[in-house]
Amino acid sequence: MIEVKNLNKSFNTFKVLEDLNLHVKKGSVYGLIGPNGAGKTTLIKLLTGIYRQDSGTVMINGKSVFENENIRASMVYIPDELYFFSQYSIEEMAKFYASIYPNWNWERYERLKHVFSIDVKRRITRLSKGMQKQVAFWLGICIMPEVMILDEPVDGLDPVMRKKVWNLVLQDVYERQTTVLISSHNLRELEDVCNYVGILHDGKIVVETELDDIKSDIHKLQIAFSGEIPEAFLNNVQVLKRTQIGSILMLIVKGNKEKVLAEIKNANPVLLDILPLTLEEIFIYELGGMGYEIEEVLI
Amino acid sequence: MKLKKSLFSRGLIISDIKRFWWVSTLYGIILLIILPLQQITVEFPIKDQWRRKEILDMLMLDNNSPQILLIYIVPVILAVLLFRYMHVSKSAAIIHAMPYSRKTLFFNHGAAGFLLLTIPVIVTGMVLTALQISTPLGEVYSLPQILQWVSLTLLFNYLFFAIAVFVGMFTGSAIAHIVFTYIFHVLPAGIYVLIGYNLKYLLHGFSETSISSQTWIGILPLFKLLGFEIEEFTVIYTVGYIVAIALFLFMAMILYEKRQLETAGDIVVFPVMKPVFKYGVAACGMLLGGVYFYHMANQSFGMLLFGYFISSFFGYWISEILLQKSFKVWRAYKGYIAYAAVVVVLLTSLSVDVFGYVRRIPQLGQIEKVYFGNYFGNWSDLDKAVEIGNSRVKYSDIYVIQQTENIKNIIQLHKALIQKPYQKEGMSRHIIYKLKNGRYLVRNYLIDETHQAPFLKPIYASMEYKIQRFPVLKQQAKDIETIEIEDSRTDKNPMILADKQDIEGLIQHLQQELREADFEEFSERNEGYVYIRIRDVEDRIVHYNLRKSYTSVIQWLQDKGYYEKIMLMPEEIESAVLIKGKVTTEYYYGKMMEDKAAKRVEIKDKQIIQKILETYSPYQHKRRNEDAIVVGFYLKNSPKYVWTQGFLFEDSAILQELEPYLKQLN
Numbered sequence: 001m002i003e004v005k006n007l008n009k010s011f012n013t014f015k016v017l018e019d020l021n022l023h024v025k026k027g028s029v030y031g032l033i034g035p036n037g038a039g040k041t042t043l044i045k046l047l048t049g050i051y052r053q054d055s056g057t058v059m060i061n062g063k064s065v066f067e068n069e070n071i072r073a074s075m076v077y078i079p080d081e082l083y084f085f086s087q088y089s090i091e092e093m094a095k096f097y098a099s100i101y102p103n104w105n106w107e108r109y110e111r112l113k114h115v116f117s118i119d120v121k122r123r124i125t126r127l128s129k130g131m132q133k134q135v136a137f138w139l140g141i142c143i144m145p146e147v148m149i150l151d152e153p154v155d156g157l158d159p160v161m162r163k164k165v166w167n168l169v170l171q172d173v174y175e176r177q178t179t180v181l182i183s184s185h186n187l188r189e190l191e192d193v194c195n196y197v198g199i200l201h202d203g204k205i206v207v208e209t210e211l212d213d214i215k216s217d218i219h220k221l222q223i224a225f226s227g228e229i230p231e232a233f234l235n236n237v238q239v240l241k242r243t244q245i246g247s248i249l250m251l252i253v254k255g256n257k258e259k260v261l262a263e264i265k266n267a268n269p270v271l272l273d274i275l276p277l278t279l280e281e282i283f284i285y286e287l288g289g290m291g292y293e294i295e296e297v298l299i
Numbered sequence: 300m301k302l303k304k305s306l307f308s309r310g311l312i313i314s315d316i317k318r319f320w321w322v323s324t325l326y327g328i329i330l331l332i333i334l335p336l337q338q339i340t341v342e343f344p345i346k347d348q349w350r351r352k353e354i355l356d357m358l359m360l361d362n363n364s365p366q367i368l369l370i371y372i373v374p375v376i377l378a379v380l381l382f383r384y385m386h387v388s389k390s391a392a393i394i395h396a397m398p399y400s401r402k403t404l405f406f407n408h409g410a411a412g413f414l415l416l417t418i419p420v421i422v423t424g425m426v427l428t429a430l431q432i433s434t435p436l437g438e439v440y441s442l443p444q445i446l447q448w449v450s451l452t453l454l455f456n457y458l459f460f461a462i463a464v465f466v467g468m469f470t471g472s473a474i475a476h477i478v479f480t481y482i483f484h485v486l487p488a489g490i491y492v493l494i495g496y497n498l499k500y501l502l503h504g505f506s507e508t509s510i511s512s513q514t515w516i517g518i519l520p521l522f523k524l525l526g527f528e529i530e531e532f533t534v535i536y537t538v539g540y541i542v543a544i545a546l547f548l549f550m551a552m553i554l555y556e557k558r559q560l561e562t563a564g565d566i567v568v569f570p571v572m573k574p575v576f577k578y579g580v581a582a583c584g585m586l587l588g589g590v591y592f593y594h595m596a597n598q599s600f601g602m603l604l605f606g607y608f609i610s611s612f613f614g615y616w617i618s619e620i621l622l623q624k625s626f627k628v629w630r631a632y633k634g635y636i637a638y639a640a641v642v643v644v645l646l647t648s649l650s651v652d653v654f655g656y657v658r659r660i661p662q663l664g665q666i667e668k669v670y671f672g673n674y675f676g677n678w679s680d681l682d683k684a685v686e687i688g689n690s691r692v693k694y695s696d697i698y699v700i701q702q703t704e705n706i707k708n709i710i711q712l713h714k715a716l717i718q719k720p721y722q723k724e725g726m727s728r729h730i731i732y733k734l735k736n737g738r739y740l741v742r743n744y745l746i747d748e749t750h751q752a753p754f755l756k757p758i759y760a761s762m763e764y765k766i767q768r769f770p771v772l773k774q775q776a777k778d779i780e781t782i783e784i785e786d787s788r789t790d791k792n793p794m795i796l797a798d799k800q801d802i803e804g805l806i807q808h809l810q811q812e813l814r815e816a817d818f819e820e821f822s823e824r825n826e827g828y829v830y831i832r833i834r835d836v837e838d839r840i841v842h843y844n845l846r847k848s849y850t851s852v853i854q855w856l857q858d859k860g861y862y863e864k865i866m867l868m869p870e871e872i873e874s875a876v877l878i879k880g881k882v883t884t885e886y887y888y889g890k891m892m893e894d895k896a897a898k899r900v901e902i903k904d905k906q907i908i909q910k911i912l913e914t915y916s917p918y919q920h921k922r923r924n925e926d927a928i929v930v931g932f933y934l935k936n937s938p939k940y941v942w943t944q945g946f947l948f949e950d951s952a953i954l955q956e957l958e959p960y961l962k963q964l965n
């Protein structure tokens with residue numbers, strides 16, 4: 001769906017993106033993670049065709065994005081910093097959107113009034129930042145998008161509204177195979193919604209992976225033995241980290257879950273628990289050896 | 300799913316109108332107030348010719364009208380408002396993420412601008428039409444004249460709008476957009492004038508008029524409107540302006556498509572324009588600062604250079620700070636050094652006259668004729684001006700030298716002038732050679748007549764020059780309607796001679812005196828007390844000084860018995876007062892006599908008064924600031940006020956006789 005190849009972009013002499021590659025499948029939710037200043041917003045403005053790349057290609061559905069009216073007609077872009085016409089109410093803005101987006105859906109708009117419950121006669125620029133963000137989602141979803149590109153989307157939303165918004169977005173993904181790309185500096189926030197993650201660092205995507213794969217590959221185990229810890233019971237297991245507190249052994253291991261568990265059970269532990277791993281931990285252990293200070297990237 | 304490929308987008312235009320209708324409405328209301336409303340509040344029926352003309356002038360974009368100001372302001376404001384979205388990063392992102400190409404955005408915002416500018420003018424036009432049909436205003440102007448007003452106003456509105464849109468493409472800041480737009484309007488004329496001024500200081504003899512014709516400045520819309528004359532606004536202008544509108548909009552669209560949106564907020568968005576901006580500001584600042592410091596410091600060349608340095612320095616760094624949006628710009632010092640080096644090379648080459656400009660004098664054989672004199676007129680109309688000058692005689696103050704001997708004299712004078720360094724004071728004189736190949740060589744010098752006397756003498760003494768300067772030399776009594784003689788020191792009525800015999804008599808003597816008059820007599824800007832005004836049959840008037848040395852004229856006046864009727868006579872004088880002072884123009888205002896602190900001596904002796912009257916003289920430029928005795932006469936019929944003042948110079952013979960009085964002044 002979204003294909004980015006060898007993308008380069010500089011501001012004056014400052015190189016922001018360098019030979020960047022990125023792939024987003026149709027119907028997936030792609031989390032773009034990176035610290036502040038990594039170039040997320042620049043990348044997003046290239047994906048939406050607002051900026052012109054120095055070199056490389058940005059394609060959606062096989063078509064170049066820059067200055068492409070047809071792609072934009074079914075694309076929603078919700079930026080970090082919102083902008084609405086100063087005198088417009090929600091209703092007027094909706095009418096404006098209806099006049100410029102060919103697939104605008106009034107029915108949906110009416111239905112969503114209950115979700116957002118903001119008076120449509122109110123001027124948008126007079127609303128709070130959080131409410132403006134809601135309006136942006138509301139109107140955005142009504143254009144029946146094929147692609148949604150969201151820059152730090154849930155900043156400023158309260159937890160309830162966050163959940164509502166995610167539900168709406170994900171519903172669209174399931175029902176209409178909408179492709180979503182979300183940027184955030186916070187991995188935890190995206191943990192529950194993304195199925196793909198790309199990490200942007202130093203102007204490049206350093207990791208691009210499917211979350212299910214990575215989740216099923218790394219495990220955190222808590223083990224205790226009645227006597228001495230056997231010497232060789234981990235010989236066939238790839239241990240990424242080992243810590244011992246008293247007689248309790250904490251392990252981060254990589255590999256097939258069943259195989260690993262079987263191996264360990266052979267040593268007859270008195271306690272064998274599988275503990276939940278945060279996405280953050282997974283990335284730290286998974287990528288620790290790649291030469292990046294991954295903790296820094298992910299904070 | 301396919302979008303309509305039409306450029307037109309109703310949604311965009313409506314949104315623009317919805318947001319900016321107030322500009323248009325305000326414009327319309329002001330137009331209605333200053334045009335129809337003002338017209339109907341005039342008393343009916345409008346009989347007064349002057350009121351009629353005033354109303355008609357409103358429709359002719361008369362330059363006193365506030366309409367002009369509206370044309371300067373409204374289109375620019377609209378252009379800035381409509382295209383501000385590209386200057387602000389937030390809005391630039393959202394608007395350009397909408398399903399519009401830049402071409403579509405440009406087209407629709409532009410169209411909205413045209414619409415918002417058009418509606419108020421059309422509405423005003425309709426109200427005017429209604430008034431024309433239904434009220435006595437119909438006698439004052441016609442329907443075609445209303446149509447003409449509507450089209451002219453729209454034409455200028457569109458042109459100012461197109462230029463503002465074009466300029467906006469270069470910048471990423473709304474304030475810079477406004478500032479740059481007006482700079483763009485005045486820049487060509489401004490640079491031209493500044494360069495002219497500066498070259499005048501740098502090139503001895505440089506005349507601003509010699510670069511090229513000044514008329515092109517009048518083509519620029521801002522200046523065209525400033526002195527708008529409907530008669531001069533020909534079809535060529537209309538067509539030219541329409542072409543300009545199309546060109547500016549077309550170039551603006553191309554630039555818009557090339558524009559990088561991440562430059563929103565930058566002062567200059569195209570990298571290639573950044574040095575143009577930076578060095579442009581430095582150079583214009585330099586020229587302006589040079590002129591300023593030069594004049595502040597009493598025309599000191601050192602201060603000119605100081606002004607160049609200080610203002611280009613600040614211009615350079617301020618623009619660098621604006622461009623980089625940071626005060627840490629010291630890294631750019633190399634650019635300033637390079638700039639300074641270029642300027643030093645340029646100034647040096649001007650001062651050693653690399654181009655030979657200062658030394659250039661045409662060969663005698665190349666010269667067709669020379670215009671010599673004080674020249675204010677329009678360069679392109681010089682020949683016309685001289686032609687008028689020949690009939691209007693002295694008003695053009697420029698003389699045509701065609702006789703070979705005299706051209707030689709001019710060349711000698713020119714050579715002498717080149718030798719002298721730049722003069723701060725003197726009479727401004729143009730020497731304009733018309734060459735046989737049709738070209739002109741124009742020079743302008745400040746001439747100190749005392750210094751250049753040996754070279755000016757033969758020119759002033761030539762009949763060719765004298766006839767042009769004193770047209771009476773070739774006039775006959777039949778050419779003359781009246782001659783008026785007035786002594787400004789008295790309140791006697793001027794004497795008017797209309798009798799042909801009197802005229803004949805007077806001009807014969809005057810011609811005689813003028814023929815014989817030598818250089819000293821009329822080289823100076825000597826003031827006089829007694830004037831002769833000769834009015835010819837075509838109602839043109841030329842003034843002459845009646846000098847003391849014109850004894851035959853004075854004799855003739857005495858013989859005729861006119862002298863006493865015109866002149867200030869000793870019998871009318873109550874007293875003469877002397878004080879010590881200097882020769883200055885202050886004496887005009889009687890100020891010196893009012894100086895209570897100065898020691899004064901009063902003389903009532905009739906004989907002495909008569910002698911002073913015969914000797915004292917008015918201000919003489921060449922003797923300015925010399926010590927002298929200032930004389931003031933109090934007349935019998937108004938003893939309280941100084942009626943006339945003058946000077947007795949230190950070399951005048953009468954001072955010995957006044958010795959006893961002068962002692963009292965010490």
